[in-house]
Amino acid sequence: MSNAYNRLTEERMGELQALMAYRHYTVDPERLKVYSHDEVSGEKYRALPEIVLYPETTEEIARIMKWANENRIPVTPRGAGTGLSGGAVPVFSGIVLSLERMNRILELDKETLTITVEPGVVTDEIQRAAKSAGLLYAGDPCSSDASFIGGNVAENAGGNKVIKYGATGRHVMGLEVVLPDGQIARFGGKLVKDVTGYDFVSLMVGSEGTLGIMTKITLRLIPLLKYSAALLVPFEDVETAIAFVPKMMTQAKLLPASIEFMDQASLALTGRFLNSELPYATAGAHLIIELEENDKGLLFDEYTRIGEMCLKYGALEVYVADNRNTREKIWKARKAIAEAVSSFYPEHCMEDIVVPINRIPQIVEKVRDISERYRLETINFGHAGDGNLHVTFLNHRYTTEQWEETIENALDDLYRETVLLGGTLSGEHGIGLKRKKYLSTVLSPTVLELTRRIKNAFDPNGILNPGKIVD
Numbered sequence: 428m429s430n431a432y433n434r435l436t437e438e439r440m441g442e443l444q445a446l447m448a449y450r451h452y453t454v455d456p457e458r459l460k461v462y463s464h465d466e467v468s469g470e471k472y473r474a475l476p477e478i479v480l481y482p483e484t485t486e487e488i489a490r491i492m493k494w495a496n497e498n499r500i501p502v503t504p505r506g507a508g509t510g511l512s513g514g515a516v517p518v519f520s521g522i523v524l525s526l527e528r529m530n531r532i533l534e535l536d537k538e539t540l541t542i543t544v545e546p547g548v549v550t551d552e553i554q555r556a557a558k559s560a561g562l563l564y565a566g567d568p569c570s571s572d573a574s575f576i577g578g579n580v581a582e583n584a585g586g587n588k589v590i591k592y593g594a595t596g597r598h599v600m601g602l603e604v605v606l607p608d609g610q611i612a613r614f615g616g617k618l619v620k621d622v623t624g625y626d627f628v629s630l631m632v633g634s635e636g637t638l639g640i641m642t643k644i645t646l647r648l649i650p651l652l653k654y655s656a657a658l659l660v661p662f663e664d665v666e667t668a669i670a671f672v673p674k675m676m677t678q679a680k681l682l683p684a685s686i687e688f689m690d691q692a693s694l695a696l697t698g699r700f701l702n703s704e705l706p707y708a709t710a711g712a713h714l715i716i717e718l719e720e721n722d723k724g725l726l727f728d729e730y731t732r733i734g735e736m737c738l739k740y741g742a743l744e745v746y747v748a749d750n751r752n753t754r755e756k757i758w759k760a761r762k763a764i765a766e767a768v769s770s771f772y773p774e775h776c777m778e779d780i781v782v783p784i785n786r787i788p789q790i791v792e793k794v795r796d797i798s799e800r801y802r803l804e805t806i807n808f809g810h811a812g813d814g815n816l817h818v819t820f821l822n823h824r825y826t827t828e829q830w831e832e833t834i835e836n837a838l839d840d841l842y843r844e845t846v847l848l849g850g851t852l853s854g855e856h857g858i859g860l861k862r863k864k865y866l867s868t869v870l871s872p873t874v875l876e877l878t879r880r881i882k883n884a885f886d887p888n889g890i891l892n893p894g895k896i897v898d
């Protein structure tokens with residue numbers, strides 16, 4: 428496949444630079460290294476680009492793509508590089524197209540409850556802009572202080588509020604996209620309903636930079652609920668905590684904004700990283716349950732009901748954080764787990780399996796078996812309310828070679844068990860480079876073939892983010 432692409436010769440570099448109205452690019456070897464990877468651990472998920480471009484307008488991107496398509500130069504779009512599937516790795520070298528200079532909020536429209544932004548806006552900034560207008564942008568990945576909205580849309584990022592509000596795609600209403608041949612397409616807009624033709628907005632969401640480059644994004648905002656509270660609930664063991672999760676929704680018929688799960692090892696790791704502990708740090712597992720309401724009394728009733736239910740089903744204690752400081756402390760611990768893993772275990776494998784919510788207890792058991800079988804130290808945390816578990820294997824004993832072999836075997840087992848329980852490979856981190864070879868374990872040959880045909884219809888020369896999802 429790599430032979431299908433041309434290199435950026437000196438002559439081509441000159442042509443490329445002449446195309447650009449600005450001079451924002453780098454070929455500095457040290458800078459190129461920064462763009463050779465995302466947050467997936469492991470040398471095999473790294474590749475150096477030949478050049479990194481930092482375009483500032485849609486038209487510049489269109490010119491670059493037209494030229495790259497005609498010259499068969501691979502182009503890898505990149506947001507903030509916080510991805511956890513190797514999606515922004517330039518597998519076949521060529522151009523990395525960084526969207527970091529396209530970072531403007533273009534319009535916050537209170538009349539239509541929408542916000543239109545460029546792809547390089549940091550997720551938190553959108554949340555803050557919406558909040559200052561009394562509105563909510565409900566997309567909330569744990570990486571929201573760093574990730575870009577373009578990357579969120581490209582991955583259909585999930586995060587902490589998916590049970591109540593849905594993943595990023597649920598909030599995307601309109602897109603401007605540069606196609607691999609340089610044409611500019613606009614899909615959707617500010618319409619609440621639109622069934623005029625195929626739903627290209629949904630096709631672009633989660634397409635991992637393989638079908639087009641998103642250059643403008645219109646997002647839905649909703650009225651911000653006035654009050655919120657987070658419950659921190661320690662349980663004796665993982666099984667009791669996990670078994671409680673579906674009960675909250677199926678028996679109490681309550682839909683919290685978040686139900687997050689951390690086992691004892693995750694909590695210890697993030698505590699060590701932040702140098703601060705949450706209460707009951709030695710408990711087997713903790714849940715964070717976040718509730719939001721417009722009425723203080725209603726909020727109180729709801730968390731009292733959930734608290735009582737937690738205690739009935741084995742909680743050791745229920746801490747209510749209904750002020751900003753304590754809520755932030757709890758969320759800080761949860762959000763820092765991934766960073767803590769990278770910091771203490773440079774070699775690790777963070778997974779993203781998802782199962783129907785009633786199957787979480789079984790998958791946790793299977794993970795324990797797999798960890799014992801391969802003598803792997805493992806932490807489990809994740810968005811338990813969505814059935815989405817970040818099983819994370821940590822290398823504490825193997826050489827790199829042994830580790831890679833062990834992980835291959837462990838992943839085969841993990842994915843097999845997940846699929847047997849009605850689950851799938853990834854709930855929010857995507858396929859990218861990391862999970863590509865496992866796609867055929869969940870998608871039928873018919874669906875795989877359709878996927879290839881869609882890719883081919885958008886990108887017949889295969890120049891946009893090659894080596895990801897399918898070949």
Ligand SMILES: Cc1cc2nc3c(=O)[nH]c(=O)nc-3n(C[C@H](O)[C@H](O)[C@H](O)COP(=O)(O)OP(=O)(O)OC[C@H]3O[C@@H](n4cnc5c(N)ncnc54)[C@H](O)[C@@H]3O)c2cc1C
Nearest residue numbers: 506507508509510514569570575577578579581585636641
């Ligand atoms: C500490 C930490 C916590 C995280 N927590 C969560 C979480 O809770 N939920 C979750 O879902 N993910 C989470 N992630 C994963 C990651 O943050 C998300 O996948 C995020 O959406 C990636 O955004 P990014 O800007 O970093 O994209 P990148 O990593 O730069 O790119 C991701 C993919 O998007 C493509 N892309 C980027 N911009 C565009 C564009 N404008 N047009 C087309 N394609 C584009 C790239 O080619 C690549 O395939 C976490 C990661 C870390 C490190």
